[in-house]
Amino acid sequence: MGLPVGVRQYDTLTPLYATFHDDDKTFSLMWCEYSDDFLTFYQSYITNQKKYGDVHGILCNGIPPKNAYTVSTIPWVEFNHFAVHLFANKEYYFPSVEAGKIVNRNGELIMPLSMTCHHATTDGYHIKCFIDTLNIEMDELSKKNCG
Numbered sequence: 001m002g003l004p005v006g007v008r009q010y011d012t013l014t015p016l017y018a019t020f021h022d023d024d025k026t027f028s029l030m031w032c033e034y035s036d037d038f039l040t041f042y043q044s045y046i047t048n049q050k051k052y053g054d055v056h057g058i059l060c061n062g063i064p065p066k067n068a069y070t071v072s073t074i075p076w077v078e079f080n081h082f083a084v085h086l087f088a089n090k091e092y093y094f095p096s097v098e099a100g101k102i103v104n105r106n107g108e109l110i111m112p113l114s115m116t117c118h119h120a121t122t123d124g125y126h127i128k129c130f131i132d133t134l135n136i137e138m139d140e141l142s143k144k145n146c147g
Helices: 038-052 124-146
Strands: 014-021 026-031 068-074 096-100 103-105 108-110 113-116
Touching: 026 038, 113 124
Parallel strands: 014 068, 068 096
Antiparallel strands: 014 026, 096 113, 103 108
16 A cells, blocks of 8 residues: 555654744744754754744744644643644644643653544554653653653
8 A cells, every 4th residue: 555645755754843932922833853862852952942942933943844743732731632633734644743731640740642643644553653662762861860
């Protein structure tokens, strides 16, 4: 089974995320290149925040590459379900990932996570692999910062 007509396959995806402007309570979109090494990626994120974090407008560091996908955080809100449905753009095949407020429950940090994926490009197995990897990397990061 091949890809749907017009769908491109990428080896990596570039996260496109919002940065919050406290002065006027607006958001701008920003992106940084993917890296397999989390610390390299994180440093790129920090550099972008310092350089572009105060730039207002829709895209504060330029047009994102074609392999960009949406990652958003809602750190003020706990949720059990969150969904993004792009009814007007049926051919949007990139995943959308939303994370919520991290809370401490009985000594364990909990972060709500929601993913919206187009079934033409993603199935349950791929989501399971993503979540398994995310759990491992978050556990490792927690040990480095808290241990």
